[in-house]
Amino acid sequence: MPLIIEPNLPSPDAFYQTLIETHQGLSDEQSAELNAALILLLANHVGNMEIIREALDRARRSVAA
16 A cells, blocks of 8 residues: 555544644643654554555655755
């Protein structure tokens, strides 16, 4: 299964709202830890290193100059 890069969430606004709410009340350090834990959980769910590497590469390129 290839990495899905087209919009795939039935309600992206609801996801974003939930993500923001999850971070409320956390320090910057706690938010970074939450993000890391979420990434590890989702990577484990995906379970395919080729897909994970592609996702990491795309994410890196999206923030690199």
